[in-house]
Each structure stands twice: as structure tokens, then as C-alpha cells.
Amino acid sequence: MGEERNRNMENMIIQMKIVLEGIVPKIWRSFVVESSISLANLHEIIQIVMGWENMHLYSFSIFGAEAAKKIKLHELNLKTNSTIGYLYDFGDEWEHTITVEKIISSDKKIKTPRCIAGARNCPPEDSGSVPGYEDIVDAMKRPKSGKAREYIEWLGDVYNPAQFDIKEINKKLD
Numbered sequence: 001m002g003e004e005r006n007r008n009m010e011n012m013i014i015q016m017k018i019v020l021e022g023i024v025p026k027i028w029r030s031f032v033v034e035s036s037i038s039l040a041n042l043h044e045i046i047q048i049v050m051g052w053e054n055m056h057l058y059s060f061s062i063f064g065a066e067a068a069k070k071i072k073l074h075e076l077n078l079k080t081n082s083t084i085g086y087l088y089d090f091g092d093e094w095e096h097t098i099t100v101e102k103i104i105s106s107d108k109k110i111k112t113p114r115c116i117a118g119a120r121n122c123p124p125e126d127s128g129s130v131p132g133y134e135d136i137v138d139a140m141k142r143p144k145s146g147k148a149r150e151y152i153e154w155l156g157d158v159y160n161p162a163q164f165d166i167k168e169i170n171k172k173l174d
Contacts, residue, residue, distance in 0.1 A: 009078075012105060013033070018050065021095040028119055029117070031049050031116060032110060032116060034106070039067055046098075048169060048173055049113075081100060083097055083098060092129040093129055115173065121162065124155055
């Protein structure tokens with residue numbers, strides 16, 4: 001029965017929501033992927049939809065155990081509301097929670113992978129986890145301050161925490 005269920009799951013589309021933990025207001029994305037992709041492929045998609053730059057190590061945890069990156073989504077027996085942990089950058093430890101929103105039959109009209117919704121800008125790489133991110137956001141409220149100028153010089157531009165460009169994300173996914 002389990003093997004049959006896995007085979008049936010192979011040709012499905014999974015709608016997922018990923019939330020970056022520890023930051024308010026929430027930084028999140030909803031996106032769709034094929035159930036046949038591996039966790040390594042899911043990592044690549046997450047990097048694009050969240051806006052990370054794929055500069056660090058990562059891991060997935062399922063039911064509290066680290067999962068092999070070659071495992072395919074359909075092998076995980078996912079259901080609506082199943083969760084997967086995703087940790088990016090073992091130094092800054094950006095913890096994400098991925099929740100299965102829907103599992104639907106494969107449909108050629110639904111392009112995958114695709115970001116379908118989201119909010120807020122991903123933190124800059126190497127920003128020092130949540131406290132460093134909060135420092136950057138605070139400094140950007142006073143863009144002419146010395147601290148803001150330091151961050152702007154380091155980042156190459158003003159950081160806008162509210163920015164979210166779904167068209168740009170989907171262009172990168174293409």
C-alpha cells in the first residue's frame with residue numbers, strides 16, 4: 001500500500017508555504033513544485049523563492065530527523081499540513097518551516113516550480129541571523145546615519161525589508 005501511494009504521489013503537484021522563523025512581520029513564500037523532485041532540487045527552488053544566494057550549507061529535517069538530499073518529495077508520504085524543517089547557513093542558522101498547503105493532481109496548465117504568493121524581503125546573506133537582520137532594518141529607517149551608510153556600502157544598496165517581487169522570482173525560476 002505504501003509503495004502504491006508513493007507511485008501515485010509521483011505525478012502530483014505540491015503547494016508549499018515556507019516561513020523564515022524568528023522574524024516579525026513574517027517573511028514567507030507560497031510556491032508549487034512537482035512531487036518528483038529531490039530535496040536537493042527543493043533546496044535550489046527555496047534559494048530562489050526566498051532570495052538567498054546559495055552560499056552556505058543546508059539541511060532538511062522530517063519528523064525530527066535529518067533527511068537525505070537525494071530523497072524525492074513523493075517518498076516522504078506528505079499530506080496537507082505536513083511540515084519539513086529547512087536550515088540554511090549553519091553559522092547564522094536561518095530556520096524555516098515548510099508546510100504542505102495542498103497536494104493536487106498534475107496539470108499541464110500549472111507551471112512548476114512557481115512562486116504564487118509571499119511577503120517581505122529575505123535577509124542579506126551573512127547578516128548575523130535575526131539580531132543582525134534587525135540591526136540592518138533599524139539602520140535603514142535612518143538612511144543618512146553612519147550605521148546605515150556602512151550597511152549600504154557593505155550591501156551595495158539600500159536594503160528594503162518590505163520588498164517582494166514575485167515577477168523577478170518567477171523569472172529566475174524559469
